[in-house]
Amino acid sequence: MQVEISTDNNVPGSAELNRWAEEELRAALSRFSDHLTRLEAHLSDEAAAGAGGVDRRCVLEARPEGKPAVVVSHSAGSVDEALRGATRKLEGILDRQHDQAAHHKGGDTVRYGRSANQG
Structure with missing residues (x-):
């Protein structure tokens, strides 16, 4: 997963901020890293x-x-609160997408407790 951090002219973009933000994102979204390209x-x-x-x-x-692509935003009183809030929102969306993909047609049925195709 490639991670890019950018800031506007009003947020000083330092190497320390970029490193912190990337570490936060990688840690929070590590379970999705195989499925995210960027x-x-x-x-x-x-x-x-x-x-x-x-x-x-x-x-x-x-x-x-x-x-x-999935896009979320979060506003807060500080940069770290804004990043963490947006990350929580993104985690929720990616969790739902993953759950929907896992429960696609051909899974267990309520009636028989196994896939109808398994006989």
Whole structure:
């Protein structure tokens, strides 16, 4: 899984911030790493736009193999809260996608307790 971190002009993009964000994302999404080809995180500060107290924003774009990109965002009072909030949202979506794929046609049936194709 390739991970890219970017920031806008209002969030200082340091090597330390990039390293921390990548470690957070890899740790939280490690169970999906075989299914994700790319993960992009964009960190921004919306205070310049007059957003008030909750002005840090994280947008995550995940690219699962063979599926459309998944995009989530979260705003919070700090960059780390925004990243963690967006990560939780992304985990939820990827969990649901994984569960749906695991329960596709041909699985166990309620009536017989096994696949109808298994006779």
